[in-house]
Amino acid sequence: MAKLISGKELAARVKQEVAQEVQALRQKQITVRLAVIIVGENPASMTYVAGKARDCEACGIESDVIRLPEQTTEAELLERVRACNEDPSVNGLLVQLPLPKHICEKNVIDAIAPEKDVDGFTPVNVGKMVIGESCFLPCTPAGCLEMLRSTGLSMAGKNAVVVGRSNIVGKPMALLLCAQNATVTLCHSRTQDLAEICRRADILVVAVGRERFITGDMVKPGAVVIDVGINRGADGKLHGDVDFEAASEKAAFITPVPGGVGLMTRAMLMRNTLEAAKRQRGQAE
Numbered sequence: 033m034a035k036l037i038s039g040k041e042l043a044a045r046v047k048q049e050v051a052q053e054v055q056a057l058r059q060k061q062i063t064v065r066l067a068v069i070i071v072g073e074n075p076a077s078m079t080y081v082a083g084k085a086r087d088c089e090a091c092g093i094e095s096d097v098i099r100l101p102e103q104t105t106e107a108e109l110l111e112r113v114r115a116c117n118e119d120p121s122v123n124g125l126l127v128q129l130p131l132p133k134h135i136c137e138k139n140v141i142d143a144i145a146p147e148k149d150v151d152g153f154t155p156v157n158v159g160k161m162v163i164g165e166s167c168f169l170p171c172t173p174a175g176c177l178e179m180l181r182s183t184g185l186s187m188a189g190k191n192a193v194v195v196g197r198s199n200i201v202g203k204p205m206a207l208l209l210c211a212q213n214a215t216v217t218l219c220h221s222r223t224q225d226l227a228e229i230c231r232r233a234d235i236l237v238v239a240v241g242r243e244r245f246i247t248g249d250m251v252k253p254g255a256v257v258i259d260v261g262i263n264r265g266a267d268g269k270l271h272g273d274v275d276f277e278a279a280s281e282k283a284a285f286i287t288p289v290p291g292g293v294g295l296m297t298r299a300m301l302m303r304n305t306l307e308a309a310k311r312q313r314g315q316a317e
């Protein structure tokens with residue numbers, strides 16, 4: 033039976049550390065602030081943004097949620113982004129994705145000042161990550177890495193399989209695992225013999241967005257399984273991409289959904305926001 037990697041416990045620990053540092057900064061009259069821009073009323077996005085605002089409060093980080101209507105034009109949104117870039121009281125800035133179809137996500141991400149890009153989505157931060165320079169790591173893969181570290185197992189030389197090649201999760205996850213000296217295989221919708229490849233994985237990270245995509249027979253006995261999926265099932269509940277019950281019988285460690293990677297994503301955002309404030313402060317001095 034697999035041990036559970038609790039996103040709840042790990043995220044609480046990270047947030048506790050962030051809260052302590054934020055408090056120490058406050059004693060020096062330094063505040064930490066995150067601006068979150070959300071366009072439209074996608075219910076999932078609204079839930080995530082509410083969660084981020086709650087985490088900010090728990091960490092003593094000031095949060096500004098800027099809610100814009102669905103019909104907001106790209107030019108109007110870009111103007112908001114620029115205003116946040118120029119506002120010295122804003123340390124971290126993120127624009128919740130997905131954006132309405134009439135807005136080009138690339139143009140919006142490109143407009144975010146890299147030093148405030150706490151999502152790690154701008155080309156500058158992505159490029160730095162690729163070459164191993166200090167940067168803001170994207171929150172979801174960074175959270176997965178923390179969960180892997182929490183097992184105490186070494187990643188060096190292990191077979192790591194990442195299923196899903198999105199810019200936000202799969203691709204950066206593969207790079208981070210590579211930096212940990214794992215042997216990485218990045219799989220996607222065109223991969224042949226996916227089950228075969230998954231069965232060789234000592235570390236299996238899944239981010240495809242399909243309920244029960246990974247079945248029990250695809251999990252190697254003793255593997256560490258990280259489930260990034262968040263799917264609203266026909267039962268109205270949240271499910272990951274992994275058949276949790278079946279995979280639990282094989283894996284040594286597994287993350288739950290809910291209560292797993294999602295909570296760590298938010299905790300990493302808090303850490304990045306604190307880091308942004310410290311770096312900007314360092315620049316000002």
Ligand SMILES: Nc1nc(=O)c2c([nH]1)NC[C@@H]1CN(c3ccc(C(=O)N[C@@H](CCC(=O)O)C(=O)O)cc3)C=[N+]21
Nearest residue numbers: 079080083126127128129130151290291292294295297
């Ligand atoms: N610019 C941008 N940055 C993001 O970081 C970003 C984004 N856009 N778009 C969407 C994805 C998704 N994401 C999640 C964050 C928290 C939970 C989370 O807290 N999940 C809880 C449950 C939440 C619920 O009840 O729905 C859990 O898994 O236990 C999930 C998903 C951030 N994303």
